[in-house]
Amino acid sequence: MKLCISSTKNDLEASVDPRFGRCQYFLFVDTGTMNFEAVGNPAFTAVGGAGIQAAQAVVNKGADAVITGNVGPNAFQALQAGGVKIITGAQGPVKDVVERFNKGEYEYAASPSVETHYGARR
Amino acid sequence: MKQLTVISGKGGTGKTTLTAAFAHLADNPVIADCDVDAADLHLILSPQLVKQEPFYGGQLAWVDKEQCSKCCLCEETCRFGAIHGFEVDNTSCEGCGVCAYICPEKAISMKERLSGYWFISDTKEGPMVHAHLGIAAENSGKLVSVVRQQAKDIAEKEKKNLVLIDGPPGIGCPVIASIGGVDMVLAVTEPTLSGLHDLKRILEVADHFNIRAVVCINKFDINQDNSRMIENYCEEKGIELIGKIPYDPSVTRAMINVLSVVEYPCGEVTSQVIRMWRKIEELLF
Amino acid sequence: MEWDLPDQVKEADRDQEKDEATAGEWAEAGQPRGRGENASALPAEPQRLTRPASRVISLSVPSAGQVWRGSRGARSMVISIASGKGGTGKTSVAVSLALSLGTCQFFDCDVEEPNASLFLRPSITGKTSVSVLEPWIDESKCSHCGECSGICAYHAIAAFEKNVLLFPPLCHGCGGCILVCPEKAIAEGKRNIGVIEEGTSNSIAFIQGILNIGEHMATPVIKDMKRLIRKDMHVIIDSPPGTSCPVIESIKGSDFVLLVTEPTPFGLNDLKLAVDVVRELKIPFGVVINCDGIGDDRVKEYCQKGNIPLLLSIPWSREIAEAYSRGIPAVEARPDLKEIFRSLFQGITRITESKRDYDVQLGACR
Numbered sequence: 074m075k076l077c078i079s080s081t082k083n084d085l086e087a088s089v090d091p092r093f094g095r096c097q098y099f100l101f102v103d104t105g106t107m108n109f110e111a112v113g114n115p116a117f118t119a120v121g122g123a124g125i126q127a128a129q130a131v132v133n134k135g136a137d138a139v140i141t142g143n144v145g146p147n148a149f150q151a152l153q154a155g156g157v158k159i160i161t162g163a164q165g166p167v168k169d170v171v172e173r174f175n176k177g178e179y180e181y182a183a184s185p186s187v188e189t190h191y192g193a194r195r
Numbered sequence: 196m197k198q199l200t201v202i203s204g205k206g207g208t209g210k211t212t213l214t215a216a217f218a219h220l221a222d223n224p225v226i227a228d229c230d231v232d233a234a235d236l237h238l239i240l241s242p243q244l245v246k247q248e249p250f251y252g253g254q255l256a257w258v259d260k261e262q263c264s265k266c267c268l269c270e271e272t273c274r275f276g277a278i279h280g281f282e283v284d285n286t287s288c289e290g291c292g293v294c295a296y297i298c299p300e301k302a303i304s305m306k307e308r309l310s311g312y313w314f315i316s317d318t319k320e321g322p323m324v325h326a327h328l329g330i331a332a333e334n335s336g337k338l339v340s341v342v343r344q345q346a347k348d349i350a351e352k353e354k355k356n357l358v359l360i361d362g363p364p365g366i367g368c369p370v371i372a373s374i375g376g377v378d379m380v381l382a383v384t385e386p387t388l389s390g391l392h393d394l395k396r397i398l399e400v401a402d403h404f405n406i407r408a409v410v411c412i413n414k415f416d417i418n419q420d421n422s423r424m425i426e427n428y429c430e431e432k433g434i435e436l437i438g439k440i441p442y443d444p445s446v447t448r449a450m451i452n453v454l455s456v457v458e459y460p461c462g463e464v465t466s467q468v469i470r471m472w473r474k475i476e477e478l479l480f
Numbered sequence: 481m482e483w484d485l486p487d488q489v490k491e492a493d494r495d496q497e498k499d500e501a502t503a504g505e506w507a508e509a510g511q512p513r514g515r516g517e518n519a520s521a522l523p524a525e526p527q528r529l530t531r532p533a534s535r536v537i538s539l540s541v542p543s544a545g546q547v548w549r550g551s552r553g554a555r556s557m558v559i560s561i562a563s564g565k566g567g568t569g570k571t572s573v574a575v576s577l578a579l580s581l582g583t584c585q586f587f588d589c590d591v592e593e594p595n596a597s598l599f600l601r602p603s604i605t606g607k608t609s610v611s612v613l614e615p616w617i618d619e620s621k622c623s624h625c626g627e628c629s630g631i632c633a634y635h636a637i638a639a640f641e642k643n644v645l646l647f648p649p650l651c652h653g654c655g656g657c658i659l660v661c662p663e664k665a666i667a668e669g670k671r672n673i674g675v676i677e678e679g680t681s682n683s684i685a686f687i688q689g690i691l692n693i694g695e696h697m698a699t700p701v702i703k704d705m706k707r708l709i710r711k712d713m714h715v716i717i718d719s720p721p722g723t724s725c726p727v728i729e730s731i732k733g734s735d736f737v738l739l740v741t742e743p744t745p746f747g748l749n750d751l752k753l754a755v756d757v758v759r760e761l762k763i764p765f766g767v768v769i770n771c772d773g774i775g776d777d778r779v780k781e782y783c784q785k786g787n788i789p790l791l792l793s794i795p796w797s798r799e800i801a802e803a804y805s806r807g808i809p810a811v812e813a814r815p816d817l818k819e820i821f822r823s824l825f826q827g828i829t830r831i832t833e834s835k836r837d838y839d840v841q842l843g844a845c846r
Contacts, residue, residue: 095340120253120337121368122635122650129629129638147647155640205593206721207567211746232722233564233753235746254633274613274654286728286760291633291654330757334724364566364721365592368696388807389595396593417798418805442801447744447774 074104076174077136077157078167083111085168091142094124101134102171124148132157140170140179142186149185161186196350197479198358198377200229202401204393206364208383209413212446213468214361215239215455218320220472224357226318227346228325229339229373231311236361239455242316242323250326252310252337254290256283262302269294269303286331308332313341315349322349336372339363343373357479366400374400379407379479381437381471385414386421391428398434409478411438411471435478438471440464558715559828560731562758563740564750566721569770569794570740572804574718575599576811577738578684580821584713586681588688589730590720591674591701599809602679602686610689610701613653614671617644621665628657628666649696674701678708685713698726706733714825723757731758736828737765738791743775748782755788764831765789768824771796789831792824 079096080087085107090096094116102109112134116126124147131139132155139152140160152159160179163170173179201210201217211228214236218226228236256277258269263281270278273294277287283294295303310332316323324346326338346358362373362380374380380401384394394410401408410429415422422439429436441463449459456464561574571588575596578586588596615628615637622644629639636650637657648671658666674691687708689701698720706729709715719730731737737758741751751767758765766789769779774796783790794800794810794817803813811817 116635118251118337119635120333120335122647125638125645125647125650126635129635129640132638132640147650150647151638151640151645154638154643154645156642205566207565232724233566233750235565235749238745238749272655272659286732289652289654291652291656292631293654293656293659296631296656297659328724330723330760331725331728334722367592385805387805388598389593390805393593414801417801421805442798444774450745451776453745 074137075135076102076104076171077131077134077139078102078163078170079114079139079141080111080167083113085109085171086166088166089140089142089163089170091164093139093141093144093148094119094127096127096141099127099131099134100167101136102167104171104175107168107171122147125151128152128155128157131155138174138181140174144182144185146185149182196356196358197379198347198360199475199479200360200362200374200377200380201383202362202370202374202380202397203364203383204366204395204397205385205389206233208364208385209440209446210364210383211235211239211361212450212456213381213383213411213413213471214359216457216468217359217472217475218318219455219457220469221320221357221359223355224321224359225346225350225353225355226321226323227342227358227360228323229342229360229369230363231326231328231338231342231369232334232363234325234327237316237323237325239450239453240318240320240323241453242314242318242325244314244316245322246315248313249309250311250313250328250338250341251307252335253308253333254292254305255285255288255308256290256292256294256303257306258283259302259304262300264300264302266299268297268299272297289333311338313338313345315345321355322353324349334367334369336368339369339372343375366396370397370400371404374404374406377406379409379475381475382408382410383413384410384425386412386418386425388421390421391425394425395428398432407478409435409437409475411436411440413440414442415439416441435474437474438467440467556711556714557735557829557832558709558717558733559825560717560719560734560737560763561740562719562727562731562737562754563721564723564752564754565741565746568721568740568742568747568750569804570721571596571599571718572810573738573740573768573770573794574716575809576817577821577825578716579809579811580818581714581716581825583683585685585687585708585710585715587705587709587715587717587730588686589702589705589717589726591689591691591698591705591726592720594688594690596718597686597688598807600681600684600686601807602681602684604677604679606678608676608678608704609672610674610676610704611670611672612651612697612700613655614648614651614669615646615655615657616667616669617646618665618667619644621663623663623665625662627660627662631656631660649694652697653700673697676701676705676708685710699729702726702729706730723753728757728761731763732761734763735832737763738768738828739765740768740770741779742771743769743773743777743779745775745778747775748779751779751782755786766791766828766831769793789827791827792820794820 078100079090080098080100081090083098099112116123124145128148128151138158140163159182161182201214228234277284311328313326324342363369384390443464445461449456563570588594626639629637634650636647638645673695679686689705741747772793772795
């Protein structure tokens with residue numbers, strides 16, 4: 074399965090970035106092989122609509138699910154529309170998060186975790 | 196590490212004056228001036244510039260006159276009236292790119308718009324991040340986000356325990372960008388006719404983001420009736436009123452002397468502000 | 481606190497009636513006369529203030545040669561009131577000016593937070609909604625090519641394999657998506673973003689715009705409001721504070737901009753920002769200092785050095801501040817101020833009507 078995890082740096086040791094729309098990197102990880110690709114978040118510098126732009130990029134990359142800290146309503150809607158499942162509330166190193174996912178410790182989110190513009194936090 | 200933003204629904208209520216005072220009273224702050232449209236905090240804190248970076252927000256259309264066939268299609272299609280005589284009016288252009296798309300000669304290109312600058316400086320109270328948004332630049336909150344991010348980075352790197360944010364006035368995107376994820380906001384209001392209304396609006400915004408808010412009334416003695424109304428409202432809503440500051444002309448004297456109101460003697464104003472800060476520290480830490 | 485009108489102001493009022501050039505006026509403009517202090521901020525040689533001016537400073541502006549009436553024909557003018565900083569008393573000055581003129585159109589363009597109505601207390605007689613373009617996507621025609629999402633500079637459209645999502649608050653209404661769609665699946669729809677209210681307050685025609693909560697773009701509301709500008713009466717525009725897009729939209733096309741500031745370091749700092757904007761727009765402008773006496777003279781010095789007309793200084797008074805907090809305009813609390821504001825208006829008229837001085841202004845702008 075192809076996971077997309079919002080990350081503060083471009084390797085598996087990095088911590089999950091709590092914001093989806095304005096995180097620094099997306100790590101696309103194959104849960105079977107643990108091969109990964111680090112991609113800079115194109116929405117990082119967006120003037121507006123960061124969540125949507127990020128979601129579009131993630132969908133286009135063919136991710137099956139997103140794991141992150143928080144997802145705002147626009148991004149949530151966009152990810153859902155793109156058929157991507159969403160997991161929020163994740164913390165800690167990305168590789169630990171993938172392990173936890175493989176062990177089935179996460180539940181998919183049914184609604185956005187934060188209000189719009191949360192990503193302005195930092 | 197905690198973050199506090201000082202906000203108000205309306206400009207001119209005393210946000211910056213208070214933030215400057217808190218900067219002096221706080222132990223180990225990083226200061227962020229998020230009023231990027233009309234920054235004033237530097238006038239009290241006298242920052243020494245360490246680093247300056249350009250800020251690009253959005254795009255501007257540009258017509259290459261040599262390629263232009265003067266067909267006027269761009270002018271007709273532009274929804275913002277930003278093209279006249281085959282030239283782009285920078286104050287009206289919204290960077291949508293439609294003109295570039297339809298130009299049959301491909302004579303129009305979209306260029307990154309240099310919208311302003313952000314700065315990292317040193318002050319006697321601590322490191323300060325501030326910015327300046329240029330004329331007609333869209334005040335979308337993106338520059339505010341940059342300032343916030345830089346301030347937080349510095350706080351983490353230098354082990355500071357507080358990011359103190361001077362918020363922009365109003366309730367729009369820049370304000371939202373200045374309060375997202377902070378631990379507390381201080382809403383400053385005045386006892387004018389719209390004071391309570393403005394306060395309600397800004398408190399609604401804070402509430403929307405589940406951020407704890409405290410309130411203070413500046414120049415409360417100009418209208419004690421309106422002040423009381425504000426007090427009653429805060430009580431009703433269970434919002435803590437942490438200070439009532441009287442009007443005092445020495446506040447301006449302090450500003451002219453490039454000192455905060457806790458460094459320059461301002462009588463009751465000074466003691467109120469100190470009391471307020473103790474309360475904020477108590478609530479934050 | 482005295483409110484003497486310097487003799488030359490009274491002269492300016494009389495001259496307003498005549499249409500002739502009086503070349504001799506210019507030579508006298510800078511001389512302190514009578515009991516009042518006079519500082520002409522626009523003479524050939526900058527004048528030093530003889531004393532910190534705590535009273536009316538007004539210009540006697542010469543009209544030499546042709547009288548330039550501007551593009552508005554007869555003497556009606558559009559005057560915008562702006563300030564780099566909030567809380568300087570812009571609305572107070574705008575309202576006082578309008579009340580002193582008696583008959584005019586008043587536009588409250590601070591659509592995110594209109595408050596002039598608190599002071600003018602108009603009876604609202606009409607409301608019109610303001611709408612902006614919203615793309616309506618017909619999914620039955622959509623081939624999910626993603627072109628619309630590609631051109632959208634604001635990420636208001638997200639296109640996926642099976643569906644397309646629109647996020648209206650982000651849409652700037654540029655029409656790009658409509659143009660690029662190969663299937664012509666996007667139509668031009670509308671979305672309501674605010675309302676324009678019209679009314680009257682005595683003989684003042686009052687117009688205010690209110691932006692709906694949650695909407696980000698004030699500019700379309702202001703644009704719609706300004707279409708209601710009449711050419712047969714003076715127009716006062718109360719612009720939002722600051723220097724961003726809505727401010728520019730409000731003051732664009734005015735005959736004159738009045739910048740209101742306070743005599744403090746914050747006031748001076750933000751005044752300079754506002755001056756930059758007005759110079760960029762190439763509109764004649766002048767400064768009003770509100771709450772004079774609370775700070776220092778740096779604003780005055782700045783105006784002098786920059787050849788910027790300092791048209792009025794209003795001393796701070798607790799009486800006026802308290803009246804303001806009760807929703808009472810300054811000219812109602814102190815009716816003697818009406819005369820002062822009328823003189824202010826005459827000063828503005830003189831500046832805009834004199835071609836030579838308009839050029840001087842532009843020269844100072846450059």
